[in-house]
Amino acid sequence: MDMFFSYLIYFILFSISLAMILLANSRLKSSGAKLPPGRKGWPVIGESLEFALAGWRGNPERFTKERMNKYSPDVFRTSLIGENMAVLCGPSGNKFLFSNEDKLVTTRWPNSFKKILCFPTLTSPDHHNPSSTLDNVLFKTPTAVHEFLKPEALKQFVGTTDMMTRNHIDMYWSSYIKEDLKVHQLSRKHTFAMSCRLFMSIQDPESVSRISHGFDRIFAGFISLPVDLPGTTFNRAIKASNILHGDLIEIIKNRKKELEEEKKRSEIAAAPQDLLSHMLVIADEINGKFLSEEEISAAIIGVLLASHETSSTVITIALKFLAELPHVYDAVFKEQMEIAKSKRPEEFLNWNDIHKMKYSWNVARESMRLYPPFFGTFREALTDFTYAGFTIPKGWKTHWTVHSTHKNPEYFPDPEKFDPSRFEGQGPPPYTFVPFGGGPHMCSGKEYARVQILVFIYNVVTKFKLEKVNPNEKITYNPGPIPENGLLIRLHPHHM
Numbered sequence: 001m002d003m004f005f006s007y008l009i010y011f012i013l014f015s016i017s018l019a020m021i022l023l024a025n026s027r028l029k030s031s032g033a034k035l036p037p038g039r040k041g042w043p044v045i046g047e048s049l050e051f052a053l054a055g056w057r058g059n060p061e062r063f064t065k066e067r068m069n070k071y072s073p074d075v076f077r078t079s080l081i082g083e084n085m086a087v088l089c090g091p092s093g094n095k096f097l098f099s100n101e102d103k104l105v106t107t108r109w110p111n112s113f114k115k116i117l118c119f120p121t122l123t124s125p126d127h128h129n130p131s132s133t134l135d136n137v138l139f140k141t142p143t144a145v146h147e148f149l150k151p152e153a154l155k156q157f158v159g160t161t162d163m164m165t166r167n168h169i170d171m172y173w174s175s176y177i178k179e180d181l182k183v184h185q186l187s188r189k190h191t192f193a194m195s196c197r198l199f200m201s202i203q204d205p206e207s208v209s210r211i212s213h214g215f216d217r218i219f220a221g222f223i224s225l226p227v228d229l230p231g232t233t234f235n236r237a238i239k240a241s242n243i244l245h246g247d248l249i250e251i252i253k254n255r256k257k258e259l260e261e262e263k264k265r266s267e268i269a270a271a272p273q274d275l276l277s278h279m280l281v282i283a284d285e286i287n288g289k290f291l292s293e294e295e296i297s298a299a300i301i302g303v304l305l306a307s308h309e310t311s312s313t314v315i316t317i318a319l320k321f322l323a324e325l326p327h328v329y330d331a332v333f334k335e336q337m338e339i340a341k342s343k344r345p346e347e348f349l350n351w352n353d354i355h356k357m358k359y360s361w362n363v364a365r366e367s368m369r370l371y372p373p374f375f376g377t378f379r380e381a382l383t384d385f386t387y388a389g390f391t392i393p394k395g396w397k398t399h400w401t402v403h404s405t406h407k408n409p410e411y412f413p414d415p416e417k418f419d420p421s422r423f424e425g426q427g428p429p430p431y432t433f434v435p436f437g438g439g440p441h442m443c444s445g446k447e448y449a450r451v452q453i454l455v456f457i458y459n460v461v462t463k464f465k466l467e468k469v470n471p472n473e474k475i476t477y478n479p480g481p482i483p484e485n486g487l488l489i490r491l492h493p494h495h496m
Helices: 002-031 048-056 060-069 090-099 111-118 132-137 143-148 152-178 183-200 205-212 213-224 233-265 273-281 294-326 327-341 351-356 358-370 448-461
Strands: 075-080 085-088 105-107 374-380 385-387 390-392 398-403 464-468 476-477 481-483 490-492
Touching: 048 060, 048 075, 048 183, 048 476, 060 075, 085 090, 085 374, 105 111, 111 213, 143 273, 143 481, 152 183, 152 351, 152 448, 183 205, 183 213, 183 273, 183 294, 183 448, 183 481, 205 233, 213 294, 233 273, 233 294, 273 294, 294 327, 294 358, 294 464, 327 351, 327 358, 327 448, 327 481, 351 448, 358 448, 390 476, 448 464
Parallel strands: 085 398
Antiparallel strands: 075 085, 105 374, 374 398, 385 390, 464 490, 476 481
């Protein structure tokens, strides 16, 4: 009986979707619009399965490359996660989308992402502040988040980052001297704990673990079939998000009380020390309003999602190459030891030290080129517009993707070769290396990620030489790059 109802629901969804597709196509044809070439795939799921399979097989760029070759190197049409989509390709496509933000296109999460991540009020058209939709809260960075992640503000956290990283290495890595260690799992554990400390001043391991529980389900929901039925991956992601929101709202309410009590005790309010306090006391610079508790919760989930995956992924991939390529390791070791020798035994790293890690950052950037932590983001057409001779209809999603440039030999000769020198001098051509996006809504956490990544590399390389346990360990994507066994390595301590 359950199977009968499952098939019945799918048949209904299939029929409705097919009718909507036919109706939309007939309207577009009657308007004479020349749509980008491509295909929409199956009703409801579109080409989402092909997109996911390419990643699971370790070759995510294949989806984009095949369609660029078959349809157009400039733009092609597809349907992903239930959305009509035009994928703009190459540096020209990236530049077009980045430079036309809030003109022809605006940042938009796909509806399935919104359903997972936010309270219903944040997508409701009659919300008390229409400009504060989930898209604005997560992508159009709130003033408080932007201010907190500025390099000027991050300088004060370099020492804390170094201290926490040292403690992590001593507590977890040093105990694996005679055992195989899984880099990805430990780096995720560390970067998430770091974000909880800096964003919300949460240090208790049990509290950090409770907050982190469910993020895996949320990520899995992003690339799942967007059908909200009991037992589906999408439904589990929504439930995990609801639980997380409940925990965060309680934390936000408690912090508000603490700030109010502190204000009563002192006429001069103390400067906010973490991101949560920033969001509670700093009004938006555009509309002058403060974020609601729901908006703060959504924003925190957004930055935690990024820190949960992005930094840990880059750390994992960078250490993979350091274990594989002795000449790269030696150059990084030399650079980092020069910094280490300039420090007193208990002295922590500072902002100037981060700027000295030029080669190490090139290693991290080359790691992101070959294995980008995220495939790109989405925009929505605000009006009909023409690109490369094709019409992109109003309401369609547009997508820029790292996979149209990062391994393109036109911009990166011998693209499969790991070569940090690509980033020396003027570096790659504009709009070809885009792991953090570009334009007015470039990822505001870029500098935060740089600090996390470089401090981690410093603390590992100055203590250990690395050996891969399985030289042929595969990388799969779900949705970011993940070594099949978590990147198994053996640590060889330096004897100095």
